[in-house]
Structures are given as C-alpha cells and as structure tokens.
Amino acid sequence: MNMVSQLAVEAPPSVSIKGLTKRFGALTALDDVAMEIRPGAFHALLGENGAGKSTLVKCLMGTYRADAGHVLIDGQEASIASPRDAQRLGLGMVYQHFTLVSSMTVAENLVQGEAGLGAIIDWPARRERLTAFMADMPFRLELDRQVSTLSAGEKQKLEILKQLHLGSRFLVLDEPTSVLTPDEADQILGLMHQLTDAGRISVVLISHKLREVEAYADEVTVLRQGRLAGRGQVGSLDRSDMVRMMVGEDQLAASAPRVTHDAGEALLSVRGLSVEDDKGVPAVRDLTLDVRSGEIVGIAGVSGNGQTEFVEVLAGQRAETGGHIEAGGRRYGKTRAEMRALGIKLLPEAPLDNACVRGMSVAENLSLRTYDTEPMARGGIWLNRAEMRKRAAGLIARFHIKTQGPDAAIETLSGGNVQRTVLARELSEKARILIVQNPCFGLDLKAVAEIRRQIVDARNEGTAVLLISEDLDEILELADRILVMSDGRIVYETPRSEADLQEIGHHMAHHEE
Amino acid sequence: MEGTELGWWGVLIAVIGGAIRVSTPYLFVSLGETLTEKSGRVNLGLEGVLVMGAMSGYATAVLTGQPWLGVLVAGCAGALLSLVHALVCSLPRVNDIAVGIALFIFGTGLAFFLGKPFINPSAPRLPDLDLGWWSDSPHIQSALQISPLFLFGFALALFLAWALKNTRWGLVLRTVGDSSEAAQALGYNITLVRIAGTVAGGFLAGVGGSYLSLYFPGTWNEGLSSGQGLMAVALVIFARWDPVRCFYASLLFGGATALGPALQSAGVTANYYLYGAAPYFLTLAVLIYSASPRKALEGAPGEVSISR
Structure with missing residues (x-):
C-alpha cells in the first residue's frame, strides 16, 4: 500500500563497493574490485563469461559472502549476509534464469516474498493494492494470467515488476535480454532508462552486448579475469576501448575468410515437417527448407519458437508428427548407418547433455x-x-x-x-551436412572467434551448414541465407546481402493474429 | 426375478457404501502425498507409513481403550517415520524414490515386528455416524454408516485446496515444489519446507492407517493394507495434485475395492478374486492413461522427480 508512494518519494541508494575479493578454493574469482553506483545511474557491468560479473553481484546480493572488502550503502557500511538482507536494504536482482513460479498467476508471483504477508492472504485487499501499483508502473500485466502463458518478454517484465513491488530501488539486471527479441529488449531497457532518468531507481545492467551498453548505460565498469579492467562514462568510450578492456591485448582470431562461390546441390531438405513439444502442443508447423552444399543457412528466432524441437528431430531424439527430411536426395531415417554414409554431423545446444x-x-x-x-x-x-x-x-x-x-x-x-x-x-x-545450434552460447570471445572460424571453414570446403542460433549477431556474421523462425514456422527469408537488423527483429517478434 | 433386480440395486448401493467406507485411507494417504509432492519430493514410503499407523493406532487403542488417542498416535508415528525420509533426502545427492522404497519396506517390517502381540486382542473401534436414519432400507442404512474420519478427510481436502491458494504457507509450499530457483531467490529455506511437507504428509498417511485398523476392516493383521498406500501415490498423479480431485479419485478407488465384496453379497461369487483385483487394474489403467511418451504431466510440481 505504501509501496507506490515509497517508490516515488525515497531516492535510490548510492552504492559503493570497495576492495571486494572472493575466492573459491584456489581460484580467485574476484580480486580487489571497486565499483561506484550513484543514485539514479544506469550502470553497465561488462565482461566476458567467467570475468567475475556474477560473483560480484552475488556478493552484493548476499548469495555469496565476500572474503574481503566492503559495501557502503548511502555512505554506511552494510553487512549483507543473505538475499533477505539485500532486500531489506532495497537491493534487488532480476536473475538470468527466470525465478518465477510458472504454475502461479501474476498476482501470486507478485505477492510472493512480500514483507508482512499474513498467514492468511486477504486477496481482495491485495488485488486492490496490486492494481494501484500496476497503474503507477510504465508497463502492465493482467493479474490473473498464469505465468506459464506469458511470453519471454512479459516474464522479464514481471521479474522487474516483482522487484519494484518488493520495494527495490536498486536493480541488478543479469543479462536480461538474452531471451528477448530486439524490439522487446529495446522496450524493456528503454523503460528502465525512463525510471532511472526520473531518479526513481538505479540500475546495474550485466551484459556482454556492447550495443545495449552503448545505447542505454550512462556509466560502465569492465571486469576481466576477476579484476577491474576499466571504467568510465559510456559517452567518452568507444567500442574498441570497451572490447580491449574486456579481452585484454590478446588478438582475437581473425574472422574466417569467406570463399565466394555459388552454393551447390541441396544436401539437406526438410519437407512440411511438423513436430510436437513435450506437452503435445505443435512446436514446429509445416516447416520446409533446403540447405545446399557450401552455404550456411542461419535460422534466427527467439528461444522457444520450436528451434529445440526441430534440432531434436534432426538429431533423432524426437519423432516428427508430419512431413519428412531428405538428406543427400534420399529420405533420412536418422540411423547411425545413414549418419555415417551421408556425413551428417551435429552440435546441439547443451552438448554435455545432448x-x-x-x-x-x-x-x-x-x-x-x-x-x-x-x-x-x-x-x-x-x-x-x-x-x-x-x-x-x-x-x-x-x-x-x-x-x-x-x-x-x-x-x-x-x-x-x-x-x-x-x-x-x-x-x-569430412562433414557433408553440419547442423549447429547456439554453438557459441556462453563462450568467451576468443573461443567464439575460433568456433565461428571452424564453421566457416567447413562451409568453404563445401559442407552444407544449418545454423540455428538465438544470437542475431552470430547469424548476421556467419549465414549466407537468413531465415526467421517464429511460432514453429519460417516467417521470413533474406539473403545475407540484403539482411536488415530491424526487419529481421520485426519478424522475430511476429505472432499469428 | 424380483430378487435379482433388488440384487443389482443392492450391488450399486453396496459399491457406493463401500466406496465411502474404503476410500478414507486412500484419501488421507493421497492428501498427504499431495502435500509432500507439492513441496517437491515423492514419498513412496507412505505404504510403510500407512501400515505403521495402523499398527500403532491399534496398539494404542488396545492399551488405553481410547480409539481417538490411537488416531493421534498413528498420525505421530507416521510423521516420525516420514521425518526419517525427509532428513535422509535432505542430504546431498540422495534419491527420494530409492529412500521411499527403503522406507516402505522398513515401515511395514517394523510394524509387523512391533505389532505381533496385537494380532489377537481386540481394540475398541471408532464410532460411526448414522446418516441413513431417514431410510427404511437396511441396505441404505448400512451404506450410510459413516466414520467421522471420512467427513474430516472431506473437510481437509476442501481446506487444503483453499489453503494452497490463500495462505502464505500454501504459496511457499507451491513455490518450493515448483521452482527451487525461485524459492532460493526469495530466501526461503527449501530443505526446511520440504521436511515440513513430508512430515505433514506422513502424519496424514498415519491417520489413514489408523482408520484401517480401528474402523474398517477394524482389525490389525499383516495383510491389512494390501498396497493401498502405493495405489494412493498413483492416485495423486491421476488427481493432478489437486486435493479436491484426490477426494473424487479416492471414492473411485474405494468403489473399485468394494466391487468384489459387493458382488459377493449379491450372490455373484464367480471370479471373486478377479473383482478383488479391480483396484490394481484401475491403478494400471490410471498410470497408462496419465503416461505418454510425448506429453509431460500437466499440473505436476516442477521439482518432483517423476515429472523431470
């Protein structure tokens, strides 16, 4: 009830981190890191995987206990031993993996964890307050919708709303846009920017996407291998400065030279493929495509639009419900003998499991x-x-x-x-057909450059490559032909030369009316 | 001719009466298992808990002459036995299914061992409520002799359905059972909530056991439960983790169990053992119906190992 007024009246705290060190056994994950976030800042925390970004915010949120160093909130030393302590101080985290309870409604998720929630929940009164709260927010969700029916963007919004509802005035967003379409990402980050501009909250954005950092953040702190690698005003740094801070002076593998040649015969053909997901809901609908020798066909799309099910069918892990696949001109039955004879190779997502x-x-x-x-x-x-x-x-x-x-x-x-x-x-x-899904997910920039080079090399030697990726930049860099998958269908196709980020992003967000 | 017609009516009334009489242990075990599974764990040991509850309730009633005290002791014995499951499963890398099977064998074995001296003495039974007073028919009167425990179980199902939605405890329990990540982020103590869910589930299953020995069939022997505790676990899947649907499903299973005796009372004695196996067939049918290679279980708590 006082939540709304609290958010409007109380200024966000100023947070400064000094000399923070965290060791895990012999590994020093964070080494004497300092960071300063002034009230109302939109601060980016940039770094590669394993640079210590998550460790740093987990120390701040009380999930980890730092070995040395301290956190000052509004100039006073704060001891944060648990996420509850952090919440009490108005610090909140929007996690990378959704922490919503999918079988519950929006209202139930918002009420969760609220301080002073009585043993018996007075729903009519709660709903009234939630409605008032929603009215004050820049984005709104229906209270009675079940979370499992929300889109990825709506879930992300709900995560943010949940934190604001809990009274957090200092929000850490952990790679919030990795599951969003470019439009959704722009919308959410834009709205967060409105809130910081109005001085209502401070935001720390953890990211490795330079484009987002440049577009939305005011200040940036860069970590590399657990150490502070640089900081400054975003306006006064350019992209190459930030990349150098992130990866150091090491040379990245040069992007592979792309041999210009005409694609050959179709080696992999998918004809009217339909697949159902684990719940029996159609995940892939009437999908048709060809991948020819010596070309990379990139399938872009937000995760959860049927890509995983599609790759599982190609891998032989899931049965199709309609249509068929041809490889090397013949119907492909996904047996070991065929894989060997046709040279079909596959790098699925989560390779340790798959x-x-x-x-x-x-x-x-x-x-x-x-x-x-x-x-x-x-x-x-x-x-x-x-x-x-x-x-x-x-x-x-x-x-x-x-x-x-x-x-x-x-x-x-x-x-x-x-x-x-x-x-x-x-x-x-020798691979004649190579299928790769999110091949660079979670890798550092050096590994990314290496793996992309291997893929382009294979293409240059005449392999038909099908690349399914949620990383649009990767698709734009590698693919000769770009398809967009949405709701189980291919909704858009463009050759590399005519590809336009806005146009592709628009089709990624496309929903059947 | 008139005799057989009355006979078929008699079968129907006997099945309904039997369903009410037999369903109570199913109801308590399935409500208990629902609570446990809502917290994110499966306790297959509830069969052992049921038998242990039956034994300890009966023994208490024999020794003190107080059947209601027996019900309470049975619940506590069930809670204690489930606490073993809860604590062992709280250790890292322990599989709750395997511990459940161990507990099932341990619980029944312990009950047989401790219960040997109580096979002969007879305990005072729990009282009935006569809800058939309005009818002249002795069939209906006997069908509507209802134990207060059945009514209590019905009220409990409604209460649990309400409480899971409208109390803080309900929300915490569902959160922990559905997403340990969300629960962690909210600062809940997952282990403690799961221990509480398992122990509460064990208490209910123990009470279900006391019904077997103190009301129907109302004796203590080693073949008393005949797998009802295990069937109740299947029943939870069928009821999709919903307490009110657990009540309906319990009546269905109770009716299936009562089919054999009801037919026998109407003079159909052929295939008695086949009809007696009806609940087992029903369990199989339910599991086949709810299993599918392509569909995940709808409504299953996300953290429960059968849905992963």
Missing part, C-alpha cells in the same frame, strides 16, 4: 562416432584403446581443448571446452 556421455572420458566422447569401426575397433568388436587415445590427443591439440588429458571425464571440462570437444568430434571426419 551429445556427450557424462561419465565417460574425453577420449571416449571423442570417439563416439567412430569407436565401432577400424582402426578403433578391431574386427568391429575389440576396442583399440591405444588408438582411441592417440587420436584423441591429436584432436585435443588441434582444437585447443583444455583438459587434464584424454582420460579426464568430460564433465570436468568447462562449458566452452565441452563445446570444442563435440565440435572436434563432429568435424574430425
């Missing part, structure tokens, strides 16, 4: 495609472990896989190295 056997070693995982053939298996029966390890050692060196050795269990590797391992396996033999 393309690896967790408990097996790196060498074993590298041989999953070939262990049953000569020379890995003598006579197709007896495994030749020495050969397996020798070949693995070669691939580990060639693809720069960081592992303790060929015998280390695959699950001990970092995400980027698992990704490299699977890509090494899939590209170690």
Whole structure:
C-alpha cells in the first residue's frame, strides 16, 4: 500500500563497493574490485563469461559472502549476509534464469516474498493494492494470467515488476535480454532508462552486448579475469576501448575468410515437417527448407519458437508428427548407418547433455562416432584403446581443448571446452551436412572467434551448414541465407546481402493474429 | 426375478457404501502425498507409513481403550517415520524414490515386528455416524454408516485446496515444489519446507492407517493394507495434485475395492478374486492413461522427480 508512494518519494541508494575479493578454493574469482553506483545511474557491468560479473553481484546480493572488502550503502557500511538482507536494504536482482513460479498467476508471483504477508492472504485487499501499483508502473500485466502463458518478454517484465513491488530501488539486471527479441529488449531497457532518468531507481545492467551498453548505460565498469579492467562514462568510450578492456591485448582470431562461390546441390531438405513439444502442443508447423552444399543457412528466432524441437528431430531424439527430411536426395531415417554414409554431423545446444556421455572420458566422447569401426575397433568388436587415445590427443591439440588429458571425464571440462570437444568430434571426419545450434552460447570471445572460424571453414570446403542460433549477431556474421523462425514456422527469408537488423527483429517478434 | 433386480440395486448401493467406507485411507494417504509432492519430493514410503499407523493406532487403542488417542498416535508415528525420509533426502545427492522404497519396506517390517502381540486382542473401534436414519432400507442404512474420519478427510481436502491458494504457507509450499530457483531467490529455506511437507504428509498417511485398523476392516493383521498406500501415490498423479480431485479419485478407488465384496453379497461369487483385483487394474489403467511418451504431466510440481 505504501509501496507506490515509497517508490516515488525515497531516492535510490548510492552504492559503493570497495576492495571486494572472493575466492573459491584456489581460484580467485574476484580480486580487489571497486565499483561506484550513484543514485539514479544506469550502470553497465561488462565482461566476458567467467570475468567475475556474477560473483560480484552475488556478493552484493548476499548469495555469496565476500572474503574481503566492503559495501557502503548511502555512505554506511552494510553487512549483507543473505538475499533477505539485500532486500531489506532495497537491493534487488532480476536473475538470468527466470525465478518465477510458472504454475502461479501474476498476482501470486507478485505477492510472493512480500514483507508482512499474513498467514492468511486477504486477496481482495491485495488485488486492490496490486492494481494501484500496476497503474503507477510504465508497463502492465493482467493479474490473473498464469505465468506459464506469458511470453519471454512479459516474464522479464514481471521479474522487474516483482522487484519494484518488493520495494527495490536498486536493480541488478543479469543479462536480461538474452531471451528477448530486439524490439522487446529495446522496450524493456528503454523503460528502465525512463525510471532511472526520473531518479526513481538505479540500475546495474550485466551484459556482454556492447550495443545495449552503448545505447542505454550512462556509466560502465569492465571486469576481466576477476579484476577491474576499466571504467568510465559510456559517452567518452568507444567500442574498441570497451572490447580491449574486456579481452585484454590478446588478438582475437581473425574472422574466417569467406570463399565466394555459388552454393551447390541441396544436401539437406526438410519437407512440411511438423513436430510436437513435450506437452503435445505443435512446436514446429509445416516447416520446409533446403540447405545446399557450401552455404550456411542461419535460422534466427527467439528461444522457444520450436528451434529445440526441430534440432531434436534432426538429431533423432524426437519423432516428427508430419512431413519428412531428405538428406543427400534420399529420405533420412536418422540411423547411425545413414549418419555415417551421408556425413551428417551435429552440435546441439547443451552438448554435455545432448551429445556427450557424462561419465565417460574425453577420449571416449571423442570417439563416439567412430569407436565401432577400424582402426578403433578391431574386427568391429575389440576396442583399440591405444588408438582411441592417440587420436584423441591429436584432436585435443588441434582444437585447443583444455583438459587434464584424454582420460579426464568430460564433465570436468568447462562449458566452452565441452563445446570444442563435440565440435572436434563432429568435424574430425569430412562433414557433408553440419547442423549447429547456439554453438557459441556462453563462450568467451576468443573461443567464439575460433568456433565461428571452424564453421566457416567447413562451409568453404563445401559442407552444407544449418545454423540455428538465438544470437542475431552470430547469424548476421556467419549465414549466407537468413531465415526467421517464429511460432514453429519460417516467417521470413533474406539473403545475407540484403539482411536488415530491424526487419529481421520485426519478424522475430511476429505472432499469428 | 424380483430378487435379482433388488440384487443389482443392492450391488450399486453396496459399491457406493463401500466406496465411502474404503476410500478414507486412500484419501488421507493421497492428501498427504499431495502435500509432500507439492513441496517437491515423492514419498513412496507412505505404504510403510500407512501400515505403521495402523499398527500403532491399534496398539494404542488396545492399551488405553481410547480409539481417538490411537488416531493421534498413528498420525505421530507416521510423521516420525516420514521425518526419517525427509532428513535422509535432505542430504546431498540422495534419491527420494530409492529412500521411499527403503522406507516402505522398513515401515511395514517394523510394524509387523512391533505389532505381533496385537494380532489377537481386540481394540475398541471408532464410532460411526448414522446418516441413513431417514431410510427404511437396511441396505441404505448400512451404506450410510459413516466414520467421522471420512467427513474430516472431506473437510481437509476442501481446506487444503483453499489453503494452497490463500495462505502464505500454501504459496511457499507451491513455490518450493515448483521452482527451487525461485524459492532460493526469495530466501526461503527449501530443505526446511520440504521436511515440513513430508512430515505433514506422513502424519496424514498415519491417520489413514489408523482408520484401517480401528474402523474398517477394524482389525490389525499383516495383510491389512494390501498396497493401498502405493495405489494412493498413483492416485495423486491421476488427481493432478489437486486435493479436491484426490477426494473424487479416492471414492473411485474405494468403489473399485468394494466391487468384489459387493458382488459377493449379491450372490455373484464367480471370479471373486478377479473383482478383488479391480483396484490394481484401475491403478494400471490410471498410470497408462496419465503416461505418454510425448506429453509431460500437466499440473505436476516442477521439482518432483517423476515429472523431470
């Protein structure tokens, strides 16, 4: 009830972090980091994966306990031992993974965690207050909708509303736009900017998207390998300064030279494919496309529009409900024999779960495609472990896989190295058809450059590449032809030369009327 | 001819009466399991808890002469046994299904061991309410002899349905069961909520057990439960984790269990054991109906391991 007036009257706190250090065992995740956020600032926290951004905000939010350093709020030292303490001080976090309860309504999610919630909830009174609260907010949601029916953008809005409703005047947004269309991202960040401009809240935006930082943030702090790598006013820095702060002086692999050639015959053809998701709801509807030799076809789209189900069908993990797939001119039955004969290779999302056997070693995982053939298996029966390890050692060196050795269990590797391992396996033999989904998700810029180069190299050698990615920049960089997938359909197609970000973004957000 | 016609009516009335009489343990166990699963854990040990409740309730009634005290003790015994499940499952990397099966075997074994001396003495039974006073028909009168525990279970189902929506505890329980990430972000103690959900579920299952030994069939022996605790777990899936639907589903299972005796009383004695197996067939049918390779279970709490 007093929430609304509180938000309007009380100014956001000034937060300063001094000398913050956090160690996990031998690893120093944060080393003497300082950060200053003035009231009403839109502050960007920039850095690669593993740079310590999440660790820093988790220390601020009381999820982690820092080993050294302190946090001053409005000039006074604050001890924040739990998320509840942070909430009491008006600090709130909008997490990267949605923390909404999907079986509950918008109203129930908003009321959750509210201080002074009685044992019995007086719904009529609560609803009245929620309605008043919504009226004061720049974006609105219906109170009775179940969260599972909201779109990704609406869920993100609800996360933000929830924090504001709890009285947070200092909001940390952890990569909020990774699941949004460009339009939704612009809308949400724009609205947050309105709130900071009005001096009602402060925002810390964690991101690795320079475009967003440039467009919305006033100030930026950059972390690299747990240390403060730079800070300043966004207006006085240009893009190359920020990239240098993020990756240091290391050279990035140059983007692969793209051979200009005409695409050849269609190697992979999808004809009228329909697929249902786990709930029996159509996820892919009447999808038709061709991928020709020597071209990269990029499918853009916001996650959850049928991409995962589509890749699962291509991988043989899910049955189609209609239509069919042709590979190399023949109907593709997704058997091991066909995969081998046609050279079909696949790097799915979450490769540790979808393309690896967790408990097996790196060498074993590298041989999953070939262990049953000569020379890995003598006579197709007896495994030749020495050969397996020798070949693995070669691939580990060639693809720069960081592992303790060929015998280390695959699950001990970092995400980027698992990704490299699977890509090494899939590209170690001639691939005629390569299907990759979000190949660079969560990787650092160096690994990203390397993996993209491998994909372009494969294309240059005549492989038909189908790239399914939620990262529009990746699609624009790699694809020869760009398709947009929305609600299980291909809704737009454009060649690379005529691609326009606005136009593609608009089609990504397209919904059937 | 008139005899058989009355016989078929008799079967129907007997099935309805039987459904009311037999359904109560199903109802209590399924409400208990609903609470536990809403918190994000499955307790398959409720069969053991049910038998333990039956034994301890009966023993208490024999020793003190107070059947209602037996009901209370049965609930506490069930809560205590479920506390074992709750605590073991709170350890990292413990599978709740495996612990549940262990608890099921442990609970029944313990009940048989401790219950040996109580097979012979007879305990005072729980009283009935005669809700059939308005009818002249002895069939109807006997069908409507209802235990207060049944009415209490019905009220409890309505109360739980209300409480899950309208109390803070209900919201916390559902949050923890649906998304541990959300619960963590809100600063709830997930382990504590799950322990509370499991223990409360065990209390209800224990009360269900006391109904078996103190009301219907009203004796204590080792074949008393015949798997009702396990069937109630399947029933929760069928009821889609909704307390009110648990009530309807319990009546359905109760009716299936009562089918054999009802037919026998009408003179159909052939295939008695086949009709007696009706609840097991029903359980299978329910599980086949609710399982599908393509569809995930609708309404299942997100953290429950059967829905992952």
